[in-house]
Amino acid sequence: MIPHTPSESPPSNLAAxxxxxYFSANPPPKDLQKHMKLAKDFIEFHSKAGRRLVLVTSGGTTVPLEKQTVRFIDxxxxxxxxxxxxxxxxxxxxxVLFLHRQFSLLPYSRHYSHxxxxxxxxxxxxxxxxVVARDEDAGKMLNVLRKYREARDKNMLLxxxxxSISDYLHELRGIAQLMKPLGPKGLLYLAAAVSDFFVPPERMSEHKIQSTDAVEAFSKKPSKPSASEEEETFDNFDSSPSVPRSKRLVVDLDPVPKFLKNLVEGWSPEGMIVSFKLETDPKILVHKxxxxxxxxxxxxxxxxxxSTRKWEVVFVSPGNPDKWIRIPQGGKLDDAKEAEKDEPLDPKSLPEQEPEAEIESLIIPAVAELHTKYIKTMEGKKLEA
Structure with a gap:
């Protein structure tokens, strides 16, 4: 395998x-500098130790509809x-530098929080x-606690x-740039569900979007409402099949710029970058x-x-055949090996219950193996130079 190696050239003018x-128009999160200081110290600590470090992004991003956000798309x-x-x-x-959606699942506590x-x-x-764990849960809880404490005590997890989508992109760019000293030992594992559309700040309401015209009435002389105005036309429980256009909320969204190319060419040019593609149509998964x-x-x-994300994934990488990684249909890793299949499983063929094994237990060793090959390739190129 010869992994793709990054371009030496900076991002194109258009991408730049x-x-x-985007970053000048969308303000950074208020804690960005604090987060960058924590990330910088964490990365420098492991860079000096010569250790591999992975940035794992996780959870969904919100799309605020107001600057003082009450409503958002998720x-x-x-x-x-x-x-x-x-x-x-x-x-x-x-x-592991774990960049996650606030209140989404966290390593270790995920076994209990959701x-x-x-x-x-x-x-x-x-x-x-x-306060103690129930007898039937104590063994597993102790094992999880020990792993968590070891990771935190050894400074292996930040x-x-x-x-929001803006928060995420500011944080991602800052951390990726800080990871440059790691060279090929830096791995970016982009598992967050990133929004494809957003509302630009210049089109965003400052305050909560109103569902009625009650606010407008402040500046108008009181008058007796008409029969139609007395009706709660915008009432969410109104069974009327039609709603006047003036009462609808129409949201005009712009596409979020695709910064993966900037990430590859500029933010972290030597790091290995892994992205995810989630689809619902099996016919287009590999193509996309x-x-x-x-x-x-x-x-x-x-x-x-x-429909099958907990049972199988497919690895698509440069110069290699597609590689399907899946949990055996019995749900356990030690089940008899199933026949090779180079296309998505039929969801109807899978058991109703979730697999007992976690597919990430197969994904991560496979990613780590590719990362090892990538590091060797990059180090070989430096020796040749």
Missing amino acids: LAEDH NFSAGTRGATSAEYFLEAGYA ATDCFLDFLREGPNGS VLPFV AKYSLDRYQHHLVIGNLL
Whole structure:
């Protein structure tokens, strides 16, 4: 395998202009400088140790509709892929910088924070007013706690939050640029569900968008409302099949600039970059993954389908055949090996219950193997130079 190596040239003028415009027009999050200081110290610590470091992005990004945000557009991502992957990267010896959507799943606490049962259901009162885990949960909880404490005590895990699409892009750019000293030992694993559209600040309402014209009435002379005005036309519980256009909320969104090329060519030119492609149509999954790879010239696209994402993914990388990675249909890694299949599984063929094994336990070793080859290739090029 000969992994794709980055271009030495800076991003194109068009990409640079789009970058300058976006980041000048969209203000950074208030904690950006604080986060960059934490990231810088974390990266320098592991760079001096010669250790591999991975930036894992996780969770969805919001699209605010107002500057003082009350309403926003969101997606379904809870950050499961990112949080789970972070744990397996730590097991593989990586330092992990975990950039996540605030309140989404976190490494280790994910086992309990979004469980069907309330976290308090795993606990009981012990002797002398102490709080202890239930007997049936104590073993697993102790194992998770030990792994978490080891990661934090050894400074192997740094957790930083974001909320909006603008927050995410500011944080991503800053961290990627800080990772330059790592060279090829830096890995960017972009598992966040990033919004494709946003509302530019100049078109964004300063205050909460009003659902009625009550505010406008402040500046008008009171008058007796007409029969039609007395009706709550905009009432969410109104069963009327038609709503006047004047009462509708029409949102005009712009496409979010695609900064993956900037990331590859400018922000982190020697780091290995892994992106994800989620689709719902199996017919276009591999095509879209290859299109992304060709367009941005990075190193690996991991394609997955919404309906089977916990059972299988496909690795699409330069100069290599597509590689399907999947949990055996019995749900356990030690089940009998199934026949090779170079196309998506039929969701109807899968068991109703979720697999007992986590597919990230297969994804991360495979990514780490590719990363090892990438490092060797880059080091070989430097020796030749």
